[in-house]
Amino acid sequence: MDKIVELSVENFKAVKKADIALNGITVVSGINGCGKSSLSQLLYYSFYYANHFNEIIDSALNDELLRYVEVLRQIEREVNGLTSVNSIILRPVSVADKMKYLQYVEELFTRFLSYRDFVYNQKDEDIINSCKRIVRIIKNMFDDSLDDLDKLLGLFYEEIEALFDGASRDKEKRRYFLLHDYLDFYLKGVYPQKWVIREYGVSFAGGETKSVPLLHYIKRVAYIDTPMIVGSQLTGGKDYWMKLSTLLNDHSQIGEKVPLYKNLTQIMKGEPLIEKDDIRNPKLSYKRDDGKIFDLKDCATGIKSFSILQLLLKNGFLQKDTLLIIDEPEAHLHPQWIVEYARMIVLLHKEIGVKFFVASHSTDMISAIRYIAAKEEVQDKLNFYLAEDSEDTPYEYTYRDLGLDIDPIFKSFNKSLDKIDEYGACE
Numbered sequence: 001m002d003k004i005v006e007l008s009v010e011n012f013k014a015v016k017k018a019d020i021a022l023n024g025i026t027v028v029s030g031i032n033g034c035g036k037s038s039l040s041q042l043l044y045y046s047f048y049y050a051n052h053f054n055e056i057i058d059s060a061l062n063d064e065l066l067r068y069v070e071v072l073r074q075i076e077r078e079v080n081g082l083t084s085v086n087s088i089i090l091r092p093v094s095v096a097d098k099m100k101y102l103q104y105v106e107e108l109f110t111r112f113l114s115y116r117d118f119v120y121n122q123k124d125e126d127i128i129n130s131c132k133r134i135v136r137i138i139k140n141m142f143d144d145s146l147d148d149l150d151k152l153l154g155l156f157y158e159e160i161e162a163l164f165d166g167a168s169r170d171k172e173k174r175r176y177f178l179l180h181d182y183l184d185f186y187l188k189g190v191y192p193q194k195w196v197i198r199e200y201g202v203s204f205a206g207g208e209t210k211s212v213p214l215l216h217y218i219k220r221v222a223y224i225d226t227p228m229i230v231g232s233q234l235t236g237g238k239d240y241w242m243k244l245s246t247l248l249n250d251h252s253q254i255g256e257k258v259p260l261y262k263n264l265t266q267i268m269k270g271e272p273l274i275e276k277d278d279i280r281n282p283k284l285s286y287k288r289d290d291g292k293i294f295d296l297k298d299c300a301t302g303i304k305s306f307s308i309l310q311l312l313l314k315n316g317f318l319q320k321d322t323l324l325i326i327d328e329p330e331a332h333l334h335p336q337w338i339v340e341y342a343r344m345i346v347l348l349h350k351e352i353g354v355k356f357f358v359a360s361h362s363t364d365m366i367s368a369i370r371y372i373a374a375k376e377e378v379q380d381k382l383n384f385y386l387a388e389d390s391e392d393t394p395y396e397y398t399y400r401d402l403g404l405d406i407d408p409i410f411k412s413f414n415k416s417l418d419k420i421d422e423y424g425a426c427e
Contacts, residue, residue, distance in 0.1 A: 003198075004217055010194035011396075013038040015387075018399035022218070022323065024381025025349050025356045027369060029409045034387035034397040036359035040223060040325045043357060044240055045186045046197050046205040047221040047323055049179055050212050054171055056178050058094040061167040065093070068160055071141070074134055075108055079115050095171055098164040105160060109153045116149065176209040186239060218323045218355060222247060222312065225327040227304040230284060230296055247317055248308065249274060249282040254316030260347055264310040265289075267340050272296055272307040284311075301332035309344060320353025330362035342368035350378045363413055370406050379404055386412060 005022040009015050014035035020026060022043075028036050049056060072089050088097065088104050116135075119127050135149055142155045170178065183205065196207030199217055203209045223240040230248065251274040265271045270288040284296040286303055296307060312318050329345075330338045342365050348354040360366055366384070373382045386408050387397040402408055 004200060006198045007039070007043060008194075008196050008198075009039070009042070012042070012195055014395065014397055015039060016390075016393055016396035016398050018385070019401065020385055020399060021383055022355060022357060023383070024378065025345060025358070025369065025373065026383050026385070027356075027358045027360060027366060028385045028387065028399065029360055029366065029412070030387025030397060030399075031412075033395075034389070036387065037225065037327055040225070040327055040357065040359060041240075042183075042187065042195070043197070043323070044221055044223040044325055045183055046179075047215070047218055048240075048243070049182045050204050051215055051219050051221070053174055053179065053212050054094075056182060057167050057170045058092070060170075060178070061095065061163060062092050064163050065089075065160070067141075068156070071134070071137055071156075072105065072108065074137070075112050078131060078134055079108070079111050095164060095167045098161075098168070101164070102157070102161055105157055109157065113149065113153070174212040174214075176205075176212055179205060179212050217321065219321040220317065220319070221323040221325065222317065223325040223327075224308060224329075227301050227308060227332065230304040230307060244308075247315070248284065248311045250311075250315040250317070251282070252315040254314070256314050258313060258352075260344070260351060261310065261313055263347070264306055264313070264344065267337070267344075268303060268306050268310070270303075272311050274311075302334065302337050305329065305333060305341065306337075306344075309348070313348075318348060318352055318354050323355045323357065324348075325357045327359045328361060329358060330360060330365040335364050338362060338364040339368045339372075341365070343372050345369060346372045346376050346378060349381065350376050361413075363410060366406055366409055370404065384409065388412075 003021040003023065007018065007020045007022065009018045009020075011017075012035070014033055015038060018035075018039065020028070020039070028039065030036060069089050073087075076087060076089075088101055093101055112134075116131050119131050122128075135152075138149075138152050138156060139146065142152055142159075146152055194207075196203045196209070197205045199213070199215060202213055204212050204215060222244055224244065225240075229241050229244055268286075270286055273285045273287050273293070275283045275285050284307070286294045286296045286299045286307065288294070296304065299307075309318075312324075318324070326345075329341055333341060345356055345358065346369060349356060358365075358369070369382070370379075370384070373379045382404060384402040384404065384406055385399045386402055387399050389395070389397050400408070
């Protein structure tokens with residue numbers, strides 16, 4: 001199989017070695033603690049922030065502007081008598097706002113110079129001292145020995161302009177160290193030296209990456225590690241929970257007429273809705289096919305599992321350039337629904353092109369994906385991996401590429417039967 005996107009890892013948390021392709025539907029299996037979730041998070045954060053690289057730059061720009069914004073707000077208050085709530089400096093900005101931002105700063109400085117001359121002529125000691133205080137702050141920022149306010153404001157303006165220009169260069173060069181810092185933060189400082197993710201053979205994260213190319217194969221990503229995220233308070237926790245919650249509350253209806261949407265409605269005997277609560281906030285509900293409506297957070301976990309797929313399909317998030325990372329999708333599902341879920345994974349890839357990275361412990365899920373993919377003739381885009389330990393490194397796992405051979409996974413599951421024999425056999 002050609003590896004369009006490839007993750008190569010050595011010595012990352014519990015993962016001793018893994019070379020994993022993401023060409024369509026990738027399924028990984030192994031015991032608890034073998035690093036499946038670590039790989040999922042590594043993939044999620046790498047793809048998410050590589051595809052939102054410009055947002056990283058804009059966020060850094062706004063952070064760097066803060067010290068200038070504090071002074072600009074004081075000038076605004078001095079000139080206007082109060083802080084202008086509509087001012088551009090009070091809102092997050094991007095590199096594209098450079099001209100508008102600098103124009104406002106220039107106009108504000110012009111007004112401040114006129115205001116200073118007016119105040120000094122009025123000889124109101126309190127107002128004069130207030131104005132002098134701001135001048136002293138500006139001097140302290142740049143040059144305590146410089147008394148020419150016009151030049152000081154010129155330096156102020158030039159530094160703000162330099163920040164925008166630097167951010168613009170960062171967007172052009174897309175230097176990897178900026179993405180590295182985000183990954184290091186979200187992976188909690190455990191940053192492996194020997195890992196890399198490549199698209200079409202070119203690295204965009206990890207390894208010796210110098211710059212982050214614009215991605216083509218996967219442009220959007222979501223990570224589902226629990227269906228309990230739906231309508232719950234878990235959104236105050238992990239970063240990817242909050243981002244998934246935002247996606248689920250997108251009330252677009254781009255995919256409502258896609259045939260697979262009807263398939264999901266038939267499975268669930270209903271569909272999720274986005275309503276408004278008493279204070280006009282989005283509220284996820286479930287409308288059963290008999291017309292009754294329930295708060296989705298109070299529904300069965302299986303309903304939540306399928307609702308996530310249906311909402312992401314309905315609002316158009318699931319596209320051919322989407323990677324959906326799902327940790328143990330079989331959790332909380334009846335065996336029949338496990339097969340239905342596996343079928344939806346295969347059909348979403350076949351009919352729309354959605355890419356999947358799935359971690360599973362279920363024989364039903366693994367075999368259903370394997371044989372439904374064969375029936376739907378997409379097995380050439382399917383690959384299984386098994387995490388295996390070794391005697392010399394019992395707490396570290398190597399991921400073996402199984403291709404389409406799921407027998408080794410089943411053999412590893414059969415160890416549970418050995419345990420039943422051990423603990424349940426009569427003497």
